[in-house]
């Protein structure tokens with residue numbers, strides 16, 4: 001019996017995780033899956049209830065679970081509180097506490113949504129790339145960091161970009177393993193023309209690739225990678241990069257697909273236990289209005305089935321149910337074209353669940 005912890009979080013988080021939960025429950029009810037589901041708090045809701053964005057107790061429950069499904073964190077209400085207590089810190093803390101160093105962010109263009117892309121259809125038709133972002137190191141976590149006052153009373157803010165050989169080696173392996181299941185092409189993105197941390201990164205990635213003779217590895221500077229992503233994105237298959245570059249490039253890649261509301265992500269540790277979450281944020285402007293797109297969270301469940309629960313068969317059924325809903329013309333507001341009548345969060349969830357209940361294997 002698998003244990004799943006759902007952390008709905010803030011904004012649209014509770015609405016989208018509710019639909020994803022129904023997807024899991026449909027698989028359980030159909031006898032396809034045996035799991036127990038619990039819920040907990042993270043982000044602003046946890047600040048309200050416990051004074052901190054993530055409690056030790058919730059971390060313990062997350063450690064005891066096979067997988068965590070997270071909605072989103074943050075909102076205007078908590079933007080001006082002390083940095084260490086902000087909702088985002090809850091997210092960074094759970095990544096670090098669970099050792100979730102490997103963040104897989106697929107950017108897939110659904111053929112039904114080609115018109116929603118910011119690029120011309122021929123540049124993005126068939127787009128299917130994965131960004132493998134290092135998630136527990138680099139400038140996000142490097143010490144020293146802070147804001148202090150220098151000699152002349154002038155304040156300075158600073159962070160440290162540091163990567164150890166081990167950290168680079170394990171994320172490189174993770175990317176190569178992903179690539180072995182795909183077209184075996186990996187582009188490592190760095191800034192080795194300027195940064196020492198990148199110089200070492202490139203050296204270790206190259207060295208690690210010797211254990212993967214089938215992998216075709218190339219290297220690219222991050223500024224060029226940003227340009228190539230919006231010029232000719234289909235040249236990429238798997239991109240592996242550090243925490244900050246991955247944060248930036250994955251948002252750009254997401255936009256190529258037309259809707260950030262469609263994209264899931266997985267954050268895995270060394271035991272392939274993971275935290276699964278949609279790439280989009282908490283969207284406080286539409287929270288509680290039944291307008292959010294639940295598909296990124298539903299597809300995060302699909303990634304959970306594939307990577308942690310080892311049920312690629314069920315992952316395919318969930319993917320198929322999402323495809324079927326899109327094929328039927330269902331669109332939430334974020335992916336609706338000019339002539340489409342948008343459906344709500346719940347109605348989109350209904351369509352997926354119904355299809356799932358009838359396409360049993």
Ligand code: IPM
Pocket residue numbers: 088091092247
């Ligand atoms: C992401 C987000 C987070 C990050 C924020 C919310 C801390 O932008 O998951 O990409 O920067 O990692």
Ligand code: MG
Pocket residue numbers: 247248251
């Ligand atoms: Mg980001």
